[in-house]
Amino acid sequence: MTTLVATSDLLVQATAEAVENWVFLEAQALHSPEAPESVFPITAGIEMGKAGHLRLAVEEPFLRRLAGILYRLESKDVKNEMEMDLLLELLNMIAGRYLSLLAEGGEAVTLGLPVKENLHATSEVLARGVHIHVEEAGRMILYLEERK
């Protein structure tokens, strides 16, 4: 049985730290955001045991820009598989940082492998997630479904 919960400040902190340490870009939560104009067609999800299930969707140009920064390529040269790999690895690092912060508080943690999710997951993330803006890249949307 799962229930919906608001994404915690800890998750926002974990996201900001993961992004800033990885690509040296500032990331911060957006308050009262409008819906993004277009989103990347695939949402990623990762199982975190008792901590719940974390999903990530991003604005359409987000991964292309991030890939450009990491691979030092023009956006037009970024391939679809690079974007997909980036999406999964980004979620992996955010989830890992989040669980590390939980572990500092004495929680036992487990982490699965990041996977592609279905269209329903994307709608859920967009409707309920927390929006985080990353400078030069755009917006990511994270939704934490806590497990009781």
Add this chain to the structure above:
Amino acid sequence: MKTALIADDSATSRLVIKSCVEMALPGTFRFIEAANGLEAFDKLGNETVSLVLTDLRMPIMDGEALLAKIKASEHFQDVPVVIITSALHGDLARRLQLAGAAACLAKPVSPMKIRETLQAGVFA
């Protein structure tokens, strides 16, 4: 030039780790890559590898199993293994170091962290 083996199921992560090592210790290593622990262990048999940098959670064979296999191997037990993982915490790091890991680093890694780890620890 020494050879470093990078094991990670994410091509992005392998690229980032490789770039960090190159920035930290320019011209020290050439690189071979593997997408899981099994592939990494197979490649150890084909090359003289001086350093293994491995992710923890990978399909087919994870980094902890790879570490155990390397440390149990007569041929490869002296090869230093550095674990690089996204969810690193104290208990896990202690367990991995007891199992023979030379060092444990949290993702994302940086050239500075890699340099400190390799110069002060692994190759001191």
